[in-house]
Amino acid sequence: MNLSLAKAFPIDTSNRYGRADRSAVGRWFWEIDRVLLLLVAVLIAIGLVAVAAASPAAGQRYSGGSVTVAPLYYFYRQTMWLAVSLPIMILISMMPRERLKRLCLIGAAVCLVAMVLVPLIGPEKNGARRWISFGFAQFQPSEFLKPLYIVAIAWLLSLKEKDKGLPVMLLSGALTGLVAVLLMIQPDFGSTIIFGTVWVVMIALAGANIRILAGMGVGGIVGVVLAYFLYDVATVRIDGFLFGEGDNFQVENAMRTLTAGGLFGMGPGGGTRKFHLPEPHTDYIFSVIGEEFGLIACMAIAAIYCAIVVRVLVKLLDEDEPFAVLAAAGLACQFGLQALINMAVNVQLAPSKGMTLPFISYGGSSMLALSIGMGLLLAFTRRNPYLKRSPYVVKWSGERPTL
Template identity: 40%
Template sequence: MTDMVFGAQEAPEEEPILPQWWRTVDRWTLSAVAILFLIGLLLGFAASPPLAERNDLAPFHYVIRQAFFGVLGMMAMVITSMMSPRSLRRWSTLGFAGAFIAILLLPVLGTDFGKGAVRWYSLGFASVQPSEFLKPVFVVFSAWLMSGAMVRGGPPGKTLSCAVAVIVVGCLALQPDFGQASLIVAAWGLMYFVAGAPMLLMIGLAGAVVAAGTYAYENSEHFARRIDGYLNPTIDPTTQIGYATAAIREGGILGVGIGEGQVKERLPDAHTDFIIAVAAEEYGLLLVWIIIGLFLFVTLRALFRLSRERDPFIRLAGTGLAALFGMQAIINMGVAVRLLPAKGMTLPFVSYGGSSVVAAGITLGMLLALTRRRPQEDLGDLVGLSRDRNV
């Protein structure tokens, strides 16, 4: 009778996914990432033509490839950022299983491209480095395990995540890939700290990392050579670090001028591991400060948004992803100025590299998905619901 008098009430229409995504996503972070990508293309025009010439390729061969993979990375970022936390958790679990199997098969099917470490799969037209894709899915998977331990009567998620981290780091160290292994340890350690790990346990884990590093130094010539080179008070001007530090010093505040830099002619990895040296030499510290500011902005803004998040899984996963992004940038730039030992790590969205830029897009997409604006439950409701959380 009520419907006959007042008319039936229509069900509210669900908001289309694109408008909803645009309304809730962090557009400032999207803009900062786009600027980093454009800076990477700009530096690619400066750094890659000499390498293309040495390899008898078209002058802008690597720039075109960087633009192609960069677009793929940006698309992956946008698509991933549209996921809900639950979908992200499920797909990351599957992705972790696939990436881990790919890591295990590297000694059989992988290649080292003459660099002494079997880290890649060669596809003929391109190569894939599975450790790049392992990092973000490992972080989300570990966050799921840790958050499960916060549920009353839940599984021992922190212990399980520690076991998984040890296995993953061990597999990476055997490649050897100590750079990616150390990055995963740092991100996992920060997540474990945020999850409420006892201080004595954190000290014990730090001691275990030191012991593992000492063992690697004594038993790995590759690792020992890099540490010895870092600790040597003098810099050989004919090494990669020597060329990079000289280029940064020559660039000064405003740089030597577009196209006038020399480090790109001397370094085989100027377009990847040492792209910041190209930026400092040709454009000066001004551009370097802009790049550093953009990485700081993305990382700190994500942590600020996560500080208001009450869901443990979202808070832990977002913290780990932000740490991955920020620490990889710190490591890359720290190596170039000799603050850290050489690790062979790219600068996200700026360095050349197909796996690197696509994986960075997925990482930032996950972070954007977790930091989207969403209604926050009352703390009391959240505690009550966590008892029966469907993970």
């Protein structure tokens, strides 16, 4: 009788994707943070729905003369970019940390060279030069530099553990200053703020002296004031935001669009104000979501971004490798800050920045760069289920470590 049952209902003894599976995919499945991966998947699904909702408005806006853009043109292209980006994200998340470190250092150097070339050979769009064109596609080096720069800075700061005499803060500051100058030339004031803020967060985690951090805070305020008086882009944006001077139509219209749907929205495809937004599928897609799916949906999206950042920081509490802590914290900060800035612009709490909403806004360079960054984040938060880690204990010696 038992033999008959065994033949009728054979048991799979291969333990595929079980804890005993030592294949590359099996190890990845058990080591990856599946909650973090699920949150990202939810954002991507929301992004597809949002781009489909915004695509008709964007298609109508960019149709003119002999050019006709199909209503779902941007949705189809976003699906194509996702088909390319998601395998890249999974592949990166499966790589060992040392290999990723080397690849990121090489990639950061390549992107820096590309950013030097952008003002020289890049096409101009809406008064800015941020891309390198290849005819069939455009490449925005600053988007790809964001995650690669963070890993490079994390590696540089982690060298302090091996040689206390290395001026790592000075070197990382010089690299950040170079990136800031290249971004201001484009001009891209929003990305400059992100790079600078992430750098300050990372050196704070690395143990920078409080007096140095306070000095940087004062320096940041002075920098913004100087930018207001000396940098035309900053002057126009700040005047429009604070005093309503100049063309402040974009952020005001975005706010009206976002609140037009009330708590529950007008339903998919029911929005009308989105047809008057300048960039409904990219910069102002959060307002399109508010109009068609309601303020509750917007709050849920904000909660997902917050959950991703908090999830990463909690995972780092038992991480004992300084490089991994700095890299993952920097990537989480950049991800959360970019989302925060985009949403703040849409609710009229910040001047227009031209920044996409991570994994929701349309964009090829943005989607690829975000997938690379999230792949790195997933790789740096991987945990061996058989390795017992002790809680991260800080021993206070009476003095604050300095760089």
